[in-house]
Amino acid sequence: MKNFLKGRGAQQNTDNRFLQHVYETREDFLEFCRLEGEVADHNKTTYVPIFPKTIVNKVSSPDVGMQYSMNPYQGCEHGCVYCYARNTHEFWGYSAGLDFERNILIKKAAPELLEEKIKRRKWKASTIVMSGNTDCYQPAEQEYELTRKCLEVFLKYRHPVGIITKNALVLRDLDILKELNSYNLIGVNISVTSLSEKIRRTLEPRTASIQKRLKTIEALSKNNIPVNAMLAPIIPGINSHELLPLAKTVAEHGALSFGLTVVRLNGAIGQIFEDWIRKTMPDRAEKVLHQIKDCHGGSLNDSRFGSRMKGEGKIAHQIHEMAHLARRRYFNGRTFPKLNMELHEQYKDGQMKLF
Secondary structure (H helix, E strand, C coil): CCCCCCCCCCCCCCCCCCCCCCCCCCHHHHHHHHHHCCCCCCCCCEEEEECCCCCEEECCCCCCCCCEEECCEECCCCCCCCCHHHHHHHHHCCCCCHHHHHEEEEECCHHHHHHHHHCCCCCCCCCEEECCCCCCCCCHHHHHCHHHHHHHHHHHCCCCEEEEECCHHHHHHHHHHHHHHHCCCEEEEEECCCCCHHHHHHHCCCCCCHHHHHHHHHHHHHCCCCEEEECCCECCCCCHHHHHHHHHHHHHCCCCEEECCECCCCCCHHHHHHHHHHHHCCCCHHHHHHHHHHCCCCCCCCCCCCCCCCCCHHHHHHHHHHHHHHHHHHCCCCCCCCCCCCCHHHHCCCCCCCC
16 A cells, blocks of 8 residues: 555544644655655654643543543554544644654653642542543553553552453553452453454554453453453444454453444544545445434534433444343353442551541
């Protein structure tokens, strides 16, 4: 494919809605680079330290399913082309496209900021989800280990924490996860989007393989750590036909439950996704785009609370009917436990109070 960037999801840098100027790669520049034997785009990942004042975010959306989230990294090298978090990179002056997966912002003070937050006298324990926006176990974690350090803070203060990831690197921290689980303080969500490696490599180019994710679910489950599988997003015409076998497979590997969302392409993501699918799946691009629009009132963009995550119409209805069948068939009798909110108050100074 001409000018196709391997190992990346987005194939362009969309305009930043907050900036006056735009960046354009012109054909004459590309031709100049070719004639001079120069590389127009090195396609390298850059880590940029940033210094936020807070790390824990209050989630106001009524249909996300979490009250608080935190993200040690902004931007995500996994490069999932559909990722809703892409739009947030524009707040930092970057593009939601290639910038999102190539300019990763590192919050080095994340563990200290977390500790400061949960030690506050008025703070009441409530599950804080790591990766509410971007994956806390993306490749940067191998170098900076911010997620591991934050888990150590949660353990020290006996505070409940949730994790969402599609990276097998979470098993590196199995020692801490097991200790957190001994107090019923941890729940892990593993994202599994497809059983096809071809689809996975195209949709999510720098994520762990499907087999590694399934083995991760299995390893966590064997250690009695509760796992929920995120079969999300469901994209009509790409992975919607896999819902039942996906549910069956994650159940066989030990998942206690599963969740799903119907893909939505808000803001710049619609342009990024449409450009991507016309380059990677030109034979079915129109069909897929049409079916996504059918789930969201005729638009790729859907911001309506209550329906934006679920979709509407016949296709969305069929997806949810299949999910209902999958839960009855493969998850009957399984429940994902509620986390312990009672211990933290006794450990606010880092050790259990005697009185």
